[in-house]
Amino acid sequence: MTLAKASPSRSHAFWLSVALILLTVQIVSEHLMGRVWICTCGTIKLFEPGVNTPGNSQHMADWYTPSHIIHGFLFYGLGWLVLRKADLPKRLALATLIEAGWELLENSPIIINRYRSATMAIGYEGxxxxxxxxxxxxxxxxxxxxxxxxxxxxxxxxxxxxxxTGLLIRDNLTLNVLMLIWPVEAIKAWQAGV
Structure with missing residues (x-):
């Protein structure tokens, strides 16, 4: 039986499995890249309130979590545009592929160094x-x-x-993307509180 002829529940299970496999590949790849499993502080927090602190991007959630939720909104829209006839789990697998790819790129030396030089994330370690x-x-x-x-x-x-997030931490998804692609010194100064 081909996947196209499979029942909807089998197709859903297949694409949800693909999404989980992609998440697993992301995790294993980051381990192979030398990323730390948890914060080097040795604790796990549900939320890290500091932005320019060693705990930022190390715990379960932080001030950049809303940006990732917005990624999901955007990827849902993209899936609707490019896979309009596909079921939701197949679109979710596409979204997971894009997000996992971004997470691997974001934690590569080239992007970590770019964040340090072009954005407010001066001490960012990934x-x-x-x-x-x-x-x-x-x-x-x-x-x-x-x-x-x-x-x-x-x-x-x-x-x-x-x-x-723009008001509370002087950063958000829009500013993050802008500063990563085309840094504006006035925004960088504002984000630094100068």
Missing amino acids: DSILNSAMDTLFMALGFLCAARAPIWLTVAIALAFELL
Whole structure:
């Protein structure tokens, strides 16, 4: 029996398995890259409130978690555009592939050094494996929320996350992408509180 002829539940199970395999590949790849499993402080926190602290990007959640939830919103929209006839688990597998790829790139020396030089993340060391895996799971949460919520609510939540993190930590997904691609000295100074 081909996958196309499989029952919807078997197809769903297959694509959910693909998403879990992609997460596992991400975790194993980061281990092979030499990433630490958890914060070198030896503890695991549910939320790290510090932004420019050694614990940032090391625990289960931090101020960048909303950005990963927004990734899920965006990837849901992308899946709807490019895989319109595909079922939700297949789109989730695509979203997981993109997020896992980003997490591997984000934790590579070239991006870590770029963050240090072009953004407010001066002492950034990259994510722990725990934080990176949680980032992917938060993306999946955002994806699933976008699949269930009306578009207006998804957009409102994304805007609220962007405004909240922009006000509280002077950073958000929009600023993060902008500063990574095309750094603006005035924004970098504002983010540093100068």
